[in-house]
Amino acid sequence: MARVATGESVLSRAVRILAVFGPDERALRVSDIAARTGLHVATASRLVAEMVQLGLLGREDDRRVRVGVRLWELASRASPTLSLREAAMPFLEDLHAVVGHHAQLGVRDGTDVLFVERLSAPGAVVNYTRIAGRLPLHASSSGLVLLAHAPHELQERVLAAPLARFTPHTICTPSRLRRTLADVRRTGHASCPGFIHEQALGVAVPITDGTRAVVAAVSVIVPNDPTDDQATRAVVPALRAAARGISRTLSR
Amino acid sequence: MARVATGESVLSRAVRILAVFGPDERALRVSDIAARTGLHVATASRLVAEMVQLGLLGREDDRRVRVGVRLWELASRASPTLSLREAAMPFLEDLHAVVGHHAQLGVRDGTDVLFVERLSAPGAVVNYTRIAGRLPLHASSSGLVLLAHAPHELQERVLAAPLARFTPHTICTPSRLRRTLADVRRTGHASCPGFIHEQALGVAVPITDGTRAVVAAVSVIVPNDPTDDQATRAVVPALRAAARGISRTLSR
């Protein structure tokens, strides 16, 4: 039977297949994939079979498929995220030991911050961040740091878009976001009490490379105590020390 | 002009493009990619442009392209390697603190061990292992553990293939490999003095999931001192403790 003209490439279809997997759905059947992507089941079956053969997907025993180990390898071994993470790791571990709770490393991707590393402790405060997870730039401390030092065009684009609200404390007006970005540039850090979760305070500072360009943010998530107005001030020195160490390593 | 019938799919070509990037070559030009893959430069240019658009690749400022952050995200967020790594991380950190040098986490992929995590210390003994790097099963302590507990068919396949030699100590005969695998199953650990590098001793134990299947190996690399025949015995208890903790976490 004649193929249907959609103008969509095979590559685009394969990426959409990969995109249906997530931390909450790590294995899916072919019929699920077809349903989620809108692909014909015969097409989905054939593409899945080829992706399995290439290592992009792997088959489980119960007819479901999952993301393949080879894909992780191809994506990681030459990835800027891995080299950044390797440079950052010793400093992130130190930061984590000092501050406890969560220590995180994020990079900008489009209008989001993507977390490439997160160290957590048992009993740490609630944290919605996941490794390989995203948050909008305006709503997280890492995101605000990355946005404050982003090209002007990107800042305008974020300011022009709807600003999603997670809690009553999340920034959701352009004017407040402009003021916050100016503060971040002036003080060199971002502090976000209750932006994503009422009980969590996020604090982040920028990481620069050898050309002083901001390439990532390092942050911690600690308990948000509205009666403690010194909590941010307490963690900033350790964040800055970690950031300096990471930047130094990146500059070699 | 008419396309040339090679029988090769677009997906296969895209994977071959991704495969040319490695830890030693993280950014390449389109003409390099065409040369390495044998693709026509117009085809390489077009595929690269599309992969950039999809986030599988990213453009650098100097006409070179690198692996894209979105690819890392798709590969990681639902990856069994990431969930294994997250389960293992606290125990790996403890192991690393106790043993020093290197602590590693590996999974089997085909006839190789793929390292999904590696913690290293400043001044640690030489280690050729890289995160997202591979070693043949027969030549590394992690690999021997994974092979010893692999399906019989895979063991026969490895035994039938040429066994690559890295140092004079590397296992390179089938009979010696059979004996070693039997020892690994009997003792519950693998010890590899000087297999990959003369000065490095690798020791590994298996990690099981809830069904007692061996799903990964945890290992350490410490200095290889031929006059110290107790080095392996010294690290095995800490390795076993880490493996038990990881297995327990995986079984929830």
Place this chain on the structure above:
DNA sequence: ACCCGATTCTCATTCATCGAGAGGGATTCA
């Protein structure tokens, strides 16, 4: 400013890919 290599664009051609439908296997339910 010029040259050259690298890259992209255009376009005729075609084969890799598609979807419909059939067939077989797996799962579920009575």
Place this chain on the structure above:
DNA sequence: TGAATCCCTCTCGATGAATGAGAATCGGGT
């Protein structure tokens, strides 16, 4: 245990997404 249903794969005719040749454009070096 058998029937019904669902899931998945395979085949094949149709075709448009993809290719490669050559021209055009761009970027870097001198």
